Amino acid sequence: MTAVESRPAGHVRRTVGEREQSPGHRPLGARVMGFVALTKPRIIELLLITTVPVMFLAEQGVPDLWLVLATCVGGYLSAGGANALNMYIDRDIDALMDRTSQRPLVTGMVSPRECLVFGLSLAVISTVWFGVLVNWLSAALSLAALLFYVVVYTMLLKRRTAQNIVWGGIAGCMPVFIGWSAVTNSVSWAAVVLFLVIFFWTPPHYWPLSMKVKDDYARAGVPMLPVIAANTVVARQIVLYSWVMVAVSLTLWPLGYVGWFYPLVAAVAGGWWLKEAHGLQARAKAGVTGAKLKEMRLFHWSITYVSLLFVAIAVDPFLR
Known part of the structure; x- marks a missing residue:
């Protein structure tokens, strides 16, 4: 079955109708x-x-x-x-x-x-x-x-x-x-640490959204983790990645790249992240589904978290 054939009929009619007018005439x-x-x-x-x-x-x-x-x-x-x-x-x-x-x-x-x-x-x-x-x-x-x-x-x-x-x-x-x-025409260990922060941030940032729209991914045949695994499995992976992410974010301080401000923000923001991640895991273990799972709370917080963390990175040099 082709992709077009597997679409709902109404969706096909709407899409074909929209394409009757060529892009150049828009x-x-x-x-x-x-x-x-x-x-x-x-x-x-x-x-x-x-x-x-x-x-x-x-x-x-x-x-x-x-x-x-x-x-x-x-x-x-x-x-x-x-x-x-x-x-x-x-x-x-x-x-x-x-x-x-x-x-x-x-x-x-x-x-x-x-x-x-x-x-x-x-x-x-x-x-x-x-x-x-x-x-x-x-x-x-x-x-x-x-x-x-x-x-x-x-x-x-x-x-x-x-x-x-x-x-x-x-x-x-x-x-x-x-x-x-x-800035430096080079790459340092500080950049490697922050690279790893984003690496471990990405899955627990995106998986809550994937949980919300997993029917979309299933319809399209994309094997996002929430499509092929139970909510409890996904939530456990989110918690594991979250702990590693927070731990890695704090290593900038002992390595000497930042002063007191960044680790303070990283600890507080990371603590709140872990609270939300464990809350999602608890709801998943309890069998909560639908809107009551509140998976998007962590997704929205993840954006706030990374914004706060990197603002702290920019501000920290001025407070050392």
């Missing part, structure tokens, strides 16, 4: 917004949150603001290219999932060929941008992150294994290296 403003949507701006916000504060830590103060701007623009272009290519590859399963049913390729706002050209163009432009305006180490790291996300995660892991988000999340860790290398 209003210009809507077309522009469609291309912007291909870059997944909300996800890129999180990537920039982990890039800029690391630049402050690497500089031990305020980095060159033009360098910060160049790094942010390059990061947006690179991540935007990766996200566009991800949408090109995943356009079949995006059409099956309620959460992604309004993406530009599904609605026909942007054609697959336009998306592919757009994504590849951003990949090339971002690499050259980093090389010329930042440095070539950052350019190489940026390109590596893009290729890892597109090839390793999207093409190889996502549809084959429940470990997809674990190892695929490496791409989302790379902005830490990029931010550090933009």
Whole structure:
């Protein structure tokens, strides 16, 4: 059975009806917004949150603001290219999932060929941008992150294994290296620690959302952990990753990279995270399902957590 044949009939009629008008005949403003949507701006916000504060830590103060701007623009272009290519590859399963049913390729706002050209163009432009305006180490790291996300995660892991988000999340860790290398043209142990923080943060950040929309993933045949495992198993994995994440986040202090402010914020924010993670596990063990499981509480807190942690990283050098 093809992807189109497995869609609900009403969804097919709606999608076909929307595609009767070619992308070129859509209003210009809507077309522009469609291309912007291909870059997944909300996800890129999180990537920039982990890039800029690391630049402050690497500089031990305020980095060159033009360098910060160049790094942010390059990061947006690179991540935007990766996200566009991800949408090109995943356009079949995006059409099956309620959460992604309004993406530009599904609605026909942007054609697959336009998306592919757009994504590849951003990949090339971002690499050259980093090389010329930042440095070539950052350019190489940026390109590596893009290729890892597109090839390793999207093409190889996502549809084959429940470990997809674990190892695929490496791409989302790379902005830490990029931010550090933009300032120092090198990579340090501080950057490695923060890389590992994001590595262990990604699964317990994403699995609660996957629990909420697991029917979507099941319909599309994507083996996210909540699709193939019971809530108790998923919650236990969330707790394990959470403890490791919090422990790793605190190692910046004994390694001498931060003063008193960062570990204080990391301990308080991490403690609250663990409270939420264990709360989710307790509800899962009790057999709670549906809205009462409250899995999205941890998902929303995870965004707040990483924001607080990296703001603390930026502020800490000024309080030492």
